[in-house]
């Protein structure tokens with residue numbers, strides 16, 4: 001069994017890290033090596049985009065809390081044209097979806113946790129909406145340059161974990177009543193493709209499949225010896241991985257891998273403390 005901290009919690013970020021590269025999981029969560037900045041001018045650009053993505057999430061959170069646009073907008077205007085464009089698109093979405101995706105009680109940046117087998121899972125939701133008719137929408141903001149293919153979105157560990165945890169741990173939000181999988185949908189909204197959100201509908205069969213999948217995945221991680229966290233065979237994942245020097249993986253020029261894959265890999269590798277702010281107990 002690997003030497004994880006006693007209070008280690010599985011999240012979409014660390015599970016996705018393991019799926020992308022077991023060695024990255026080992027270096028980051030077992031060896032607990034600092035998350036160094038990646039070197040190189042292109043890496044700086046990726047990090048700039050990550051910071052922009054974080055700023056956008058903070059803005060969306062403040063908007064969801066009811067802070068007036070007039071108070072937020074001067075900061076956005078000063079910050080960058082790209083952020084201002086995302087902000088403008090978010091404003092449009094907010095207006096048009098008042099009677100749709102956003103109709104109901106909203107919870108912004110809410111955290112849910114639940115135990116599964118001998119481990120614990122956690123998810124931080126950008127926005128949860130409890131609709132008056134009993135349905136729930138999980139809204140997730142994405143700032144990738146392009147909308148990924150639906151199959152890539154569906155394959156994200158987030159697409160399994162977030163609906164699963166809402167069903168498992170959302171009872172306290174639902175006046176003590178269970179949330180049924182069929183009441184849940186997940187909506188990915190893309191700041192750079194705002195008119196084509198991706199919606200995934202949940203079901204009892206998918207809930208059971210996700211529970212099995214997450215259970216097996218965590219058991220696989222916890223069952224490994226420390227020497228068994230291998231380097232990924234897909235070197236595109238190493239392109240801007242901050243641990244590249246530990247693994248003696250070569251730098252890949254941008255044209256040698258898919259740009260959007262690179263962004264998404266980094267997007268999924270935000271430091272965990274950004275992902276886990278505040279918590280409600282289950």
Ligand code: SF4
Nearest residue numbers: 021024238241244247
């Ligand atoms: S550099 Fe590559 S092999 Fe090493 S941890 Fe990062 S992704 Fe894994």
